[in-house]
Amino acid sequence: MDQRDASVPTISRIGPFRASIATFGALIGSGFRRYATYRQATIAGTFTNIVFGFLRCYVLLAVAANAAGQRPAGYTAEQLATYVWVGQGLLAVIGLWGWTELADRIRSGDIAADLLRPVPPLAGFLAVDLGRALHGMLTRFVPPLLAGAVFFPLHTPTRWQTVPLFTVSVALAVVICFGCRFVVNATAYWLQDARGPITLWTLSAGVLGGLYFPLRLLPAELTVALWVATPLPSLLQTPLDVIAERDGPALQAGLVALQVVWAVLILALGALVQRRAERRLVVQGG
């Protein structure tokens, strides 16, 4: 007979590694369910994404129609349309805007309760955010893409590796975007009110992430500098250039590799900031 009782599973039973994987998975599930409850908001957001998709697509197509060789910054009209519509789909997946949960919890003091949990805040919030992104991928990604495909000629990937590479790139973008938001929010540990940094983030993430226009339209040196020196182009520009096949296979893979570097760096920075903040909190609160 099965001897298992209702007691809490001990660490020795399934091993610490498997236990933390299970916890991480449960948190991803909870993030997914949390966003699945806002069904009307999902519909409303999708509608708005589609309207903006039409706007941006028409404007960029008008740019392409008059540009030299009809290829502004090396994109064909179809590639630009793909850039716009996949971008509108990804917007809600990577969650560029509107996350102030950590800053709010720091300001209200609720963060103290989070520190007592066995999961460190960085990992806990990351898991919930991955669940949110998964929900976004299933509900918010496809409708704008369908709308775009119905009303505009889109570029269909021609290389076998593009779609798998794009999937990896999106996952990395989600992690990088979360890391950036975590660090921006964490400034509240020192500032109490993170509104300033969050405003700055909202502004720069949209423009320098490649949402308003492909960054390739800027002078080449500036684009390269942004890509190498900041994580921002790794948020939208990279996955979009990958799926639009703007570059050759080598550069396409190289951009994703750069994303890996940024994902590691930004998570390390997040962990470092959190450690410093906790030390400070202990000193302050005893």
Place this chain on the structure above:
Amino acid sequence: MGELRAYAALGAAQVRSATTYRTSFLIELFGNMGATVFDVITVLVLFRVTPALGGFSLAEAMLITGLSTAGFTLADFAVGNVDRLKSMVRAGTLDAVLVRPLGALPQLLLMDLPIRKALRVVFGFTVLVLAVAANDIDWTPARVLLLVVAPVAAAVFFGSIFVSSASLAFWWVDSGEVGAAFTYGGRDFTSYPMSVYGGWFRGLFAYALGFAFVAYQPALVLLGVPDPLGLPAWSGFLSPVVALAAAAFAAGVWRAGIRHYRSTGS
């Protein structure tokens, strides 16, 4: 008279509260302007790779962007905060506004007069002035009058869009971002020549909803350029008429919404 004093008191309280936390206020002041600055920069970046957009040069396109930006920032400053309505309906705090013997809409707007958005208005009108200077406009009394009237009409139009889309919350509490498609979407739409857009999308936004008359048609009159889409030359002067129609519509929607409102009871 007493009513006016009450409104003035509400407004003055806002100025005091905004200036209390000075650093935070300054950050928001410049942050808010930043968003509008980037909209204009986007137009400049696009023109880096193309000599013309929808048949218009950079200077001409900037006049359209300037009219739209000036009107939008003014409207956003005056009534943009009406979009807080959805959280008030959800939380039931709208009841407190309704029981006071003052108009609900003016109270709502004065309860949070966004002084932090003031710099944006200044920037919006600066773009308009620079765009007017950059174009070689053949001034006539009618054009001077239009240049004065058009930004105000644009502001009234955008204000009506703000009120109408916020009123959605009376019927659909979780309307979320739908309003943004028409407010911020409308701003982006009117920032470019209508010849950029095509198909039913242009028909719907430009003519059925009237966005073409915010900046594009008045700009054509100022520039003395015939409309590539075929509307007659005088259609630019329709912008105040379209704005008044939008305002009447918004007032109707708002009143119907207030009548429809059932408190959450909390």
